[in-house]
Amino acid sequence: MTSTNRIMLVDGMALLFRAFYATAMSNYFMVNSKGTPTNGVYGMLKHLFTAINHYQPTHVVCCWDMGSKTFRNDMFPDYKANRGEPPVELIPQFDLAKEAIESLNIPNVGVAGFEADDCIGTLSKEYSEHSQVFILTGDQDMLQLLKQNTTVVLLKKGYGNYAEYYEDSFYEEKGITPAQMVDLKALMGDTSDNYPGVKGIGEKTALKLLMKHQTIEGILGNLDALTKGQRSKIEEGLEMLHLSRKLARIHCEADVNCSLEDALFYIDDERMRDKFEELEFRNWRKNIIGVS
Structure with missing residues (x-):
């Protein structure tokens, strides 16, 4: 059974990191008048709106890691131990990114002890029973979540370039199942x-x-x-x-939920404008949301 619901699950971490490093390489951090860098948030929102304009979801949810320690570290203390601290210019942007997402009436979802992947896996399992699900990420690990009603959309270089994966074509391409x-x-x-x-x-x-x-x-x-x-x-x-x-294995039984009602994609223009102006985003209508 399919419905007209098109639910986009966004990997907030993947989009934020990708956007940050794309400009940080040239030391372009877009520091605002308060001295806060905003390059990652700006680019993340551009990725988000580009995908929303392309896939036209009816519902959107953004998932996040909550702290660096998860149940996987309990099993294997060296899990992700090779990753250093995030750059100092990125640290204040984690909260700003969540605030910006909230200003779009998009729920921020995360649960302590689990990764964003686990939240996405849990929600996609639930939503795909009755709706079409699109997972927006840069993380190939998500390919294990492919099934009948679930598409994985991997970000490629630049904006609006995607590698789309479907359950059927995945096997043909890789020779193994998701x-x-x-x-x-x-x-x-x-x-x-x-x-x-x-x-x-x-x-x-x-x-x-x-x-x-x-x-x-x-x-x-x-x-x-x-x-x-x-x-x-x-x-x-x-x-x-x-x-x-x-x-x-992505853990698809995380203690996370988000009702379809909460996930319904509806932007309050005034609320969005206030937040984007507060963040001092220039030309945001044209450059972020794609409206000239």
């Missing part, structure tokens, strides 16, 4: 999230094994069919393989 993405990451690890997977097994080998044996259980049940090298690597890295799978 659900197998979790096992793929468990085998090969993830350098950006700082967990190793099975030492010595890269993407190519992991894909080959999953195409042949479907799942980690399938691989473990057929160790005799593996090369000697593959077998010994997996046997030696068994504990980390199982742990990496838990780290890789």
Whole structure:
């Protein structure tokens, strides 16, 4: 069953970081008269409105990480330990970004102990039962959430450039299903999230094994069919393989909810204008919301 609802779930962190670094590389921080940098918020909103104008959602929700520690750190203390502190120019923009989103009547959603990914996974699971869901992100991890009514829209360079993924075409392109993405990451690890997977097994080998044996259980049940090298690597890295799978899986039962009524996309022009003027955004009608 489908409805006319088109729900856009926005990965706030992904958009904010992408927008910040796009201009920070040239030291362009757009500092306002209060001395606060606003480049990340400005670019994030431009990404948001460009996508809204393109996909025409009826509902929008923005999801955030709430602090750096999550249940994954409890399982594996080194999870994301390779990431330094955010740049000093970005720190004040986290709150400003949420305020700007709020001024658009878009709910900010996040829950302590979970990542934005988990909130998006939980909400997409619920909404996709009755609505069309679009996940706007820059994070390939979200591809595991693809299903019948769920599209993942990955931001590419610039504004308005997207790689769209659908459940059907994903298999044709990658040779594995979205659900197998979790096992793929468990085998090969993830350098950006700082967990190793099975030492010595890269993407190519992991894909080959999953195409042949479907799942980690399938691989473990057929160790005799593996090369000697593959077998010994997996046997030696068994504990980390199982742990990496838990780290890789987006948790779709987070304690988060947002009613369709709250998510209904409706902008109060006056409220938006007041916030954008307060942030001292120049030419925002033309440059952010795309109205000349």
